[in-house]
Amino acid sequence: MPRTRIKICGLTRPEDVRAAVDAGADAIGFVFYPPSPRAVGIEQAAELVALLPPFVSSVGLFVNAAAADVEAVLARVPLQLLQFHGDEAQAECARFGRAWIKAARMRPGVDLVEFSASYPGASGILVDAFVDGYGGGGKTFDWSLIPPGFGGRLVLSGGLDADNVGDAVRRLRPWAVDVSSGVESEKGIKDAAKIAAFIAGVRHADG
Numbered sequence: 001m002p003r004t005r006i007k008i009c010g011l012t013r014p015e016d017v018r019a020a021v022d023a024g025a026d027a028i029g030f031v032f033y034p035p036s037p038r039a040v041g042i043e044q045a046a047e048l049v050a051l052l053p054p055f056v057s058s059v060g061l062f063v064n065a066a067a068a069d070v071e072a073v074l075a076r077v078p079l080q081l082l083q084f085h086g087d088e089a090q091a092e093c094a095r096f097g098r099a100w101i102k103a104a105r106m107r108p109g110v111d112l113v114e115f116s117a118s119y120p121g122a123s124g125i126l127v128d129a130f131v132d133g134y135g136g137g138g139k140t141f142d143w144s145l146i147p148p149g150f151g152g153r154l155v156l157s158g159g160l161d162a163d164n165v166g167d168a169v170r171r172l173r174p175w176a177v178d179v180s181s182g183v184e185s186e187k188g189i190k191d192a193a194k195i196a197a198f199i200a201g202v203r204h205a206d207g
């Protein structure tokens with residue numbers, strides 16, 4: 001059983017990047033969605049990504065962004081993975097020639113198998129709670145909406161924290177987990193102790 005990968009999302013400060021890397025995060029997410037309180041600018045993101053050591057992935061998060069805006073980020077920020085968190089179709093996600101994951105905003109009636117089949121080029125499907133503002137809401141969703149034996153590379157997200165992530169990993173055995181609010185002291189400001197506790201919870205559940 002491979003260990004559960006861990007993405008910490010919505011980082012805005014060098015000290016938070018260092019804390020997440022030191023705690024053992026596998027991926028660091030940067031939000032390029034201006035309405036988010038966690039949004040970063042291009043130069044800011046370039047400086048933060050430059051802090052990442054080998055084998056810690058940089059993830060850029062977009063919500064219904066114009067292709068030119070994504071290209072402008074890619075021209076300056078070395079992103080290893082793109083995360084599309086809006087209503088983007090497969091072709092809009094695949095056009096940049098980078099690995100990408102697609103977010104599914106979960107609520108009753110969402111057929112995850114059907115959703116996943118419409119994104120055949122995705123490296124993974126990130127399942128998140130359906131919240132206003134697309135994401136980063138700090139809310140869990142009904143995990144039973146995830147079909148048993150879902151074959152895609154599942155990234156579990158939405159309201160995770162050190163208290164519930166162990167149960168989530170043991171119950172769903174996702175490829176990865178993703179967290180933002182659950183490791184913050186305030187939106188966009190991460191808490192090193194909460195990051196460490198979250199990662200410890202994942203490690204304990206992995207056994």
Ligand SMILES: O=C(O)c1ccccc1NCC(=O)[C@H](O)[C@H](O)COP(=O)(O)O
Nearest residue numbers: 009036134135136138158159179180181
């Ligand atoms: O983080 C944001 O502010 C955000 C804004 C708009 C779209 C997506 C956003 N975040 C995407 C993520 O991958 C978050 O980590 C995910 O939604 C989980 O957030 P949380 O429930 O706060 O852990």
